[in-house]
Amino acid sequence: MKKKITKMLLVLAAILLVASSSTTIALASVLNQYNMNDKGAIEIAPVSWYDQTVSFPETEEEKPVSTGETFFKDYFSAETLNYSNYTSAGFTVTDQNEVVWETETEVEIFKVAYENGEGYVTAKSFNGEKIVAPGTENSYLFKLKNSGDTEITYTLNVDAFITPGDNMIPIEARISRYDEEWIVGGPDEWVDVPTLDTAADEASLSPDRYTYYTLDWRWPFESGNDEYDTFLGNLAVEEDITITIIISTTATAEESAPGTDPDDPDSPDEPGGGEGLVPPDTGDNSILSIWISLAVGAAVFLIIILIYKIREEKRSKTEASKN
Amino acid sequence: MRKNRMMRAASALMVAVLLTTSTISGTFAKYVTQDSAEDTARVAKWGVELQVMGNLYGDSYGADDKIVKDDDGSISVQSVNYSANTDDVVAPGTLNDEGFSFTLTGSPEVDGKITSVMTFQNIFLKEGTYGLMIKVPANTITEANFDEYADELYTVSGTIYTKVDAWAGNVDYYTLEDEVTLHVDGDNATNQAAYYPVVYTLSGNTFTTGTTYAEDSLKAVAEAVATALGGATVVDDTLGNATLKYTNVLPFDSNKDLADFKLDNLEITWAWAFSINDMFDGADTILGNLLAKRNGEDIIVVKLTDAANRIFDATLEDYIDYCLDTKFALDVTVEQTDDDSTP
Secondary structure, three states: OHHHHHHHHHHHHHHHHHHHHHHHHHHHHHHOOOOEOOOOOEOOOOHHHHHOOOOOOOOHHHOOOOOOOOHHHHHOOOOOOOOOOOOOOOEEEEEOOOOEOEOOEEOOOOEOEEEOOOOOEEEEOOOOOOEEOOOOEEEEEEEEEEOOOOOEEEEEEEEEEEEOOOOOOOOEEEEEEOOOOEEEOEOOEOEOHHHHOOOEEEEEEOOOEEEEEEEEEEOOOOOOOHHHHHHHHHHHHHOOOEEEEEEEEEEEEOOOOOOOOOOOOOOOOOHHHOOOOOOOOOOOOOOHHHHHHHHHHHHHHHHHHHHHHHHHHHHHHHHHHHO | OHHHHHHHHHHHHHHHHHHHHHHHHHHHHOOEEEEEEEEEEEEOOOOOEEEEEOOOOEOEEOOOOEEOOOOOOOOOEEOOOOOOOOOOEOOOOOEEEEEEEEEEEOOOOEOEEEEEEEEEEOOEEOOOEEEEEEEOOOOOOOOOOHHHHHHHEEEEEOOEEEEOOOOOOOOOOEEEEEEEEOEHHHOOOOOEOOEOOEEEEEOOEOOOOOOOOOOOHHHHHHHHHHHHHOOEEEEEOOOOOOOEEEEEEEEEOOOOOHHHHOHHHOEEEEEEOOOOOHHHHHHHHHHHHHHHHHOOOOOOEEEEEEOOOOEEEOOOOEOOOEEOOOEEEEEEEEEEOOOOOOO
16 A cells, blocks of 8 residues: 555656646746846847837827727837737836836936037036036936736836935926826926935836836026035035936736736737737746756656666565565 | 655655745746836036235335335335225335236036126326415515516416416415426427326236326226136226226136136236326326315315416316226126027
């Protein structure tokens, strides 16, 4: 009886080994083009995806809505979409300069030189570093897109700080969303840097949907405190007084079969609505190599035991027949 | 025993396979993406420095006629208000050759403009013939001895002093002293000219044409400074009191080295010569008497209005016929602009 149980266990283990091996091989063949970077994030897909033209809405008609139409398809004709090359991650953030956010991506919220309304340069860094000064301002627009097949929930957080921390730069800012919701500040309201540091938003994006935010900042030319502005400008000769703005997004997708969303009647039946694969968004910080090594090691031991067991039985039978 | 061990080993291996399989599949089944973007900028540098060095005038001058500190015991000229420290003075023989200068440095990273406002005024005596009317003591002139003094006597009507040829009765008679006619370079024949006793120079150069004393050297220096500063000059002559104001606006681009404007080459000095010739000495005397009159002394300074009939008028207007004050004020402001007005 015990022999039988042992055999059964060994057979079960062997079946499991085969199943997990084949699953791993199948997944790896699809996911091998993704590499996790040091931060554990999946890197962006091959360049071919960005051959597509991305344009930001300029009119009311072009603004995305959160339900109903599939705007991703509305923006691009079927001819320009090439799903055989469409191997992107499901959530991406890009800005007006087509810079794709990854981790701590340097973007152009600030500039090296600024022009006035007539197009004349009125402030310019002498060494190529980005600067701020009275009279300078800028708007930074960035787009969050869910190009996957599952709904995602995202959070947006802003960190803003001045170094050294005992100085205050009289910069004002505000952030708006595409639907004219103000994350911080308002149409006639600007907030200081400490308040900007608390800006946050949370929302969801259905498949093939996107949203965009606009960060406006300015250092008023006539702030009413020329003396303090001059003090900062003179202090800047001796030491760098800097302002840093960090915008972070975290997107979490629901676990569901690719291409299906039983709650969304408009969800396409096939992934992406066309040919090719639509890989899921994946990734965490697990060190897969350790687990895979463990699995392989266990499998090897299992095989050794099996072989040993078979030989033992043969030897026992041989000895029994001799006796 | 061996079989039990084998069973346990097999069970443990199966558990291990199950665990690793679930972990790997769990990893691939999780959907999380994190992105972030950041940017940093520093405050643009300003760092404009304007330094003014030296004093143009003083309330005391030493034996060498130069401005001295209060504790210098060797004084040759000193303001009557010295102890009150309310005013500076200039006088024949005094000078300032150490200069009054200013420097402008900095390379701001923003566009800006330099606004310079010069306000100045110089001592002068307008061209003409001047003198002092001295009253003859009463009862000195009689009808009997009138002829002895006839060529020297004047009578007054209001502020008009007229030379008399005949006995005019028991009235006040005056004599004319320290008569001087201002001419160019002391030439008494022709070319009457004003007299500007204090001669200003810019970086050792005078900018007046012709003779130094006949033209306003301070105005010439101010014009030269305005030219050196560049930009447009707006002249305001409505201030009165013989005062002029020059305003210059010089725009500059970001990262312009302000030292390139070479404002530190602009050094202003002055001197009032002690004794040039008899004519200028006489003019200095007239100016001194005018100052005494302004300070309340009973002095009558007259100006010839009718040469043929030797008629003099005591009505002299301060800042029109003469000016007893000199000053030079320079205000320089450097400020950021947000409109590009660089020529």
